[in-house]
Amino acid sequence: MIQEIEFTLNGEAVTCAVDVRKSLLEMLREDFSLIGMKEGCSVGECGACSVLIDEQAVDSCIYLAVWVDGKSITTIEGITHTDGSLDNVQQAFIDAGAVQCGFCIPGMIISSSQFIKENPQPSRDEIRRALSGNMCRCTGYQKIIDAVELAVETK
Amino acid sequence: MFDITGYYEAHSLANVFELLKEQPTARIVAGGTDVLVKSRARVTGFVETPLIGISRVAEMKGVIMADDGTINIGALTTFDEIEHNKIINQNMPLLSQAVSLVGGPQTRRMGTIGGNVCNAGPAADSAPALFTYNAVCEICSATTTREVPITEFYIGVGKVKLQPGEVLVKFKITKQNYQGYQGYYIKFAQRAALDIANLSCAALVKVTENKIQDLRICFGAAAATPIRMPAAEAYGLGKEVSNDTLTTIGDYCLQDTKTIADWRASKEYRDHLVTVLPVRALALALKDGE
């Protein structure tokens, strides 16, 4: 069963005839070749697949592709500026040394971006809670929290 | 891909009933945080079936206070919305506290309170709070509306009293069930986020002049469904608030729980928690109110 949908993807109006069985993650990776977001668990536990839907971070692996009809999606590719330069959140992750294997990082940056926008002066505990839906198997989280603090300072 | 045979999206409550009539074998999906996870795991009934999506049905969303003070919570209200809702924060803080502990932020933005209840997991975080507030479920079909107290809505793990063609539309909590109460919810789990409770306990209490006027305790994950503690509640009535009273209330809870052992925890460990969590929850509820 195919459904025709229209939505905004990283600032651009797009249409797609999508298989209703697909998750948003599958549609973005397979039909739009956006492979920045990752599939970690595919059941909504790790946050590696996070994208912003109408400015809210959600797990795209347990979100039906057809649900984005009429909505606005930002993936990690859309966080990077159109001239190819990095957003300050991305730069802060590099500068804080918060990236090891990198698998969780697109999701971490998606969650951090929404959070920083809504909380201009967060505490470390608030940062922890905001990122509690994103798992990292490498860093032990400290440097990721440092990176968000740095991103807040350099905004 | 999810192994579903079709997807139909409802645009209004009336449309949900039409779709249910056309697709009698379909499963309803709200935020997808349980249904799509079960579909991935190929749980029977969640694969090889069509889905009816209701996430855009506006009539089933949001929190409203009626003129008589009854609070109506739409079944499609998300955990995130409930956590930050003013009416809930001011009048039912136990519920906003409970839903703030569901999964992680991404799950709380998609998961709905109605979905949490209809999925009928014994450890659902919103359920113990709704049980202590004596919430009533409003259930509609194309032609009927009926009300069922949430304490009677559960049948067993994954099973609630919904007939084919029926939808849980909202929860209603009357004023006398929330006004003047203090509450606290404890989720006992291995991890703070993204975990399922080993045991959870909601305690709601009304105290005047240091005497317990009303007491309600509900456990999650202590039985196949969330359960209230009638023996402990009856014991507490009229008692002075003291350490002894609270400890005895905790001991009484063993009379009404049927804990089990599984890979998360042993029975002995859970029984110990059954006696201490309500004491902690009550102490914190009363401390909060001061």
Ligand code: FES
């Ligand atoms: S892949 Fe989506 S949450 Fe893990």
Ligand code: FES
């Ligand atoms: S950097 Fe490897 S999972 Fe986070």
